Amino acid sequence: SQTIHQWPATLVQPVGSPLSLECTVEGTSNPNLYWYRQAAGRGLQLLFYSVGIGQISSEVPQNLSASRPQDRQFILSSKKLLLSDSGFYLCAWSVRYGGQLLREQYFGPGTRLTVT
Amino acid sequence: GQQVMQIPQYQHVQEGEDFTTYCNSSTTLSNIQWYKQRPGGHPVFLIQLVKSGEVKKQKRLTFQFGEAKKNSSLHITATQTTDVGTYFCATITQGGSEKLVFGKGTKLTVNP
Numbered sequence: 001s002q003t004i005h006q007w008p009a010t011l012v013q014p015v016g017s018p019l020s021l022e023c024t025v026e027g028t029s030n031p032n033l034y035w036y037r038q039a040a041g042r043g044l045q046l047l048f049y050s051v052g053i054g055q056i057s058s059e060v061p062q063n064l065s066a067s068r069p070q071d072r073q074f075i076l077s078s079k080k081l082l083l084s085d086s087g088f089y090l091c092a093w094s095v096r097y098g099g100q101l102l103r104e105q106y107f108g109p110g111t112r113l114t115v116t
Numbered sequence: 117g118q119q120v121m122q123i124p125q126y127q128h129v130q131e132g133e134d135f136t137t138y139c140n141s142s143t144t145l146s147n148i149q150w151y152k153q154r155p156g157g158h159p160v161f162l163i164q165l166v167k168s169g170e171v172k173k174q175k176r177l178t179f180q181f182g183e184a185k186k187n188s189s190l191h192i193t194a195t196q197t198t199d200v201g202t203y204f205c206a207t208i209t210q211g212g213s214e215k216l217v218f219g220k221g222t223k224l225t226v227n228p
Contacts, residue, residue, distance in 0.1 A: 032214050043220040044159070044204065050215055059215075090158055096214065104149055104161040105216060107205075 002027035006091050006108035013115055019064075019078040021111050023091030026072065031093040033074040034105065035066055038088040050074060051096060086115045120145075120207055122219030130227050135192040137222035139205035146208050148181055148188040149216065154201040162190075195226050 003026045013019060025031055036045040046059045048066035056066050063082060067075045074091055089111045095103040120157060121140045122198045129135050151159040163172055165181035165188060172179045180190045192199055202223045208215040 034215070044218045046215060046217075049215050051198050057215075081160070094214075104164060105159075106161065107158040 002093075002106065004091060004093055004106055004108040006089075006111055009109065009113060011110045011114070013081050015083055015115055016080050019076070019081050019085070019113070021076040021089055021091075021113075023074040023108055024072055025093045028093065028095075029071060029088055030096055031072065032083070032096050033068060034092040034094075035074065036092065036107075037097075038090060038110075044090070048076070071075050078079040081115045083115050088112050096097065119206055119217060120148075120219040122148055122222055124222055125220065126223045126225075128225045128227065129195050131197060132194050135195050135199070135224055137190050137203050137205075137224075139188045139190075139219050141186050141207070144185045144187075145181075145211075147163045150179060150188075150190055151204045151206060152201050152217075153221070155206065159202075159204060192224075195224070197226050197228050200224055200226050 005024045007022060015096060030047060032051050034049045036044045037047055038044050047064060049057050050068045053068055053071055056068060064078050076089060086114060091108040092105040094105045123138050127135055127172045147164055149164045150162040152162055153159040163179050165172065165179055168185050170181040176193045180189045182188060182190040188205055190203055204218050204221045206218045209215055209217050
């Protein structure tokens with residue numbers, strides 16, 4: 001069965017510090033991978049998605065970046081955090097589209113980031 | 117781009133009452149997916165609807181896709197405290213890209 005891991009679960013970082021959040025998926029190959037951010041009590045904002053190694057699509061211009069160094073690894077980074085970067089960061093995967101209807105997304109447990 | 121509007125934003129019910137959330141679009145949708153996010157948790161996929169007029173049931177939950185494929189609803193019969201959470205609808209973006217666009221969600225609270 002497939003499993004998605006995210007770490008850390010919670011993180012408190014000062015403004016201006018760097019960030020690295022990691023997401024890994026087990027039990028599947030060639031998944032689509034996604035990073036979302038959810039502000040407190042708000043909806044899901046898609047930040048980045050990837051359909052393959054080294055392929056990153058950015059949805060929202062900001063001080064965050066993403067990388068996919070391996071098929072089942074997705075990393076979210078920042079060189080300098082802003083207060084507005086606080087939120088709940090969720091990684092998700094889905095089966096690649098491949099001509100079929102878009103499949104459902106499976107979310108990881110998330111990382112709660114507080115920038116102070 | 118494709119957008120889906122969800123109403124209401126919040127809903128508070130007494131345990132045992134019914135609950136409905138609606139997802140609307142100005143354009144025809146290829147599909148609609150529903151997710152549930154428990155407080156403090158992550159979204160969990162519930163169901164996908166594809167066909168015009170489609171109705172699917174999961175125990176006390178009934179999902180509908182409108183005849184024109186421009187709206188969808190999730191109805192919960194006789195809510196329980198375990199139903200609390202935020203319910204999101206989501207659909208594929210126009211052009212068949214490999215990403216979803218989510219509604220802003222309906223937050224359900226249930227008073228025991």
